[in-house]
Amino acid sequence: MKRPIEFAHMLLKESVNEGDFLIDATCGNGNDTLFLAQLTGKNGFVHAYDVQEEAIMRSKELTKSQTNIRYILDSHAQISHYLTEDKIKHVDGAIFNLGYLPKSDKSIITKPDSTIQAITSILDVLTKGKRVVIVIYHGHEGGKDEKNAVLDYVKALSQKEFAVLQYGFINQKNNPPFVIGIEKN
Amino acid sequence: MKRPIEFAHMLLKESVNEGDFLIDATCGNGNDTLFLAQLTGKNGFVHAYDVQEEAIMRSKELTKSQTNIRYILDSHAQISHYLTEDKIKHVDGAIFNLGYLPKSDKSIITKPDSTIQAITSILDVLTKGKRVVIVIYHGHEGGKDEKNAVLDYVKALSQKEFAVLQYGFINQKNNPPFVIGIEKN
Numbered sequence: 001m002k003r004p005i006e007f008a009h010m011l012l013k014e015s016v017n018e019g020d021f022l023i024d025a026t027c028g029n030g031n032d033t034l035f036l037a038q039l040t041g042k043n044g045f046v047h048a049y050d051v052q053e054e055a056i057m058r059s060k061e062l063t064k065s066q067t068n069i070r071y072i073l074d075s076h077a078q079i080s081h082y083l084t085e086d087k088i089k090h091v092d093g094a095i096f097n098l099g100y101l102p103k104s105d106k107s108i109i110t111k112p113d114s115t116i117q118a119i120t121s122i123l124d125v126l127t128k129g130k131r132v133v134i135v136i137y138h139g140h141e142g143g144k145d146e147k148n149a150v151l152d153y154v155k156a157l158s159q160k161e162f163a164v165l166q167y168g169f170i171n172q173k174n175n176p177p178f179v180i181g182i183e184k185n
Numbered sequence: 186m187k188r189p190i191e192f193a194h195m196l197l198k199e200s201v202n203e204g205d206f207l208i209d210a211t212c213g214n215g216n217d218t219l220f221l222a223q224l225t226g227k228n229g230f231v232h233a234y235d236v237q238e239e240a241i242m243r244s245k246e247l248t249k250s251q252t253n254i255r256y257i258l259d260s261h262a263q264i265s266h267y268l269t270e271d272k273i274k275h276v277d278g279a280i281f282n283l284g285y286l287p288k289s290d291k292s293i294i295t296k297p298d299s300t301i302q303a304i305t306s307i308l309d310v311l312t313k314g315k316r317v318v319i320v321i322y323h324g325h326e327g328g329k330d331e332k333n334a335v336l337d338y339v340k341a342l343s344q345k346e347f348a349v350l351q352y353g354f355i356n357q358k359n360n361p362p363f364v365i366g367i368e369k370n
Contacts, residue, residue: 001196001316001350001368011186131186157356164356165186171342171349183186 004179007167008133009035011181012093015131019043020092025076025118026050026110029102030059032095037066044068049076052108055101076118083125090127098146099137109142112149119153123162123182132182139175154180161185189364192352193318194220196366197278200316204228205277210261210303211235211295214287215244217280222251229253234261237293240286261303268310275312283331284322294327297334304338308367317367324360339365346370
């Protein structure tokens with residue numbers, strides 16, 4: 001059965017078309033950024049966010065053959081600002097990896113308030129039929145608070161406007177990551 | 186995004202091969218029985234259980250062109266007995282729809298004890314890499330107790346032996362059904 005990140009990618013593969021505008025809200029090591037850039041192709045475009053220079057550097061290195069990515073060293077809470085700057089009106093897909101940057105300072109983590117602000121900013125301009133996927137790592141300090149805040153937020157999204165899916169393994173130790181998928185109706 | 190029953194069928198499609206032996210633990214209207222019979226083909230075989238004659242009749246009608254199904258008017262708690270009777274040593278896939286028979290007597294429902302006994306009987310002889318899928322309807326009277334009993338049971342399955350997945354929509358009213366997928370490692 002698909003691991004959470006594989007399932008998250010499948011949700012995007014099913015809904016993204018070539019030429020779409022996509023967001024990697026947490027570029028981390030750049031694996032998802034590369035995935036998005038390849039998925040939308042050279043006629044599409046990707047905004048990739050991280051607050052850590054280390055993450056942007058790693059991601060740039062991994063995606064150096066791609067020409068359709070703008071890296072943004074800022075909080076994803078500022079998404080609306082950069083959408084306006086690039087005159088982008090609709091988002092056709094986005095991915096979040098919540099937690100900390102692997103092999104790095106574990107005290108620098110995504111936080112509930114900015115995470116929810118970023119999700120809200122994207123949902124406001126998400127194209128109908130398109131998806132936001134969130135992979136929630138929550139085993140670290142602060143992870144449980146963020147997990148609960150995000151779950152409370154997405155469970156309260158209007159059933160008329162959005163379908164909100166949860167996918168994860170439930171017999172594993174050590175707080176395995178799970179996936180939230182949100183599709184705009 | 187896939188509805189629960191579509192996702193449940195996908196989990197079986199990914200893991201069942203032609204010629205496999207499959208179980209429909211709750212044949213109901215026969216939709217899943219037909220799906221299993223077609224999936225495994227004429228070289229495979231299906232045992233289909235229901236405690237209600239009405240359900241068996243509806244299912245026989247729907248599957249009358251299939252020759253690879255044995256209908257069993259008995260509780261799925263007796264699965265081991267019928268496997269022995271037909272000299273079947275391994276199960277390659279199974280599906281449960283927990284709840285009551287649609288358009289029928291809503292007081293006749295699947296019950297936690299027999300459900301868990303049936304799941305246990307199948308897991309004991311499940312082929313490695315194969316799956317049991319459970320679609321849990323829990324909006325009816327007694328549904329919550331069964332849901333909790335099944336969740337407690339599957340969450341406690343050894344992570345070494347099984348992967349247990351949960352899939353469902355979490356922003357819907359009226360207790361929507363969700364899916365449990367169990368794969369033997």
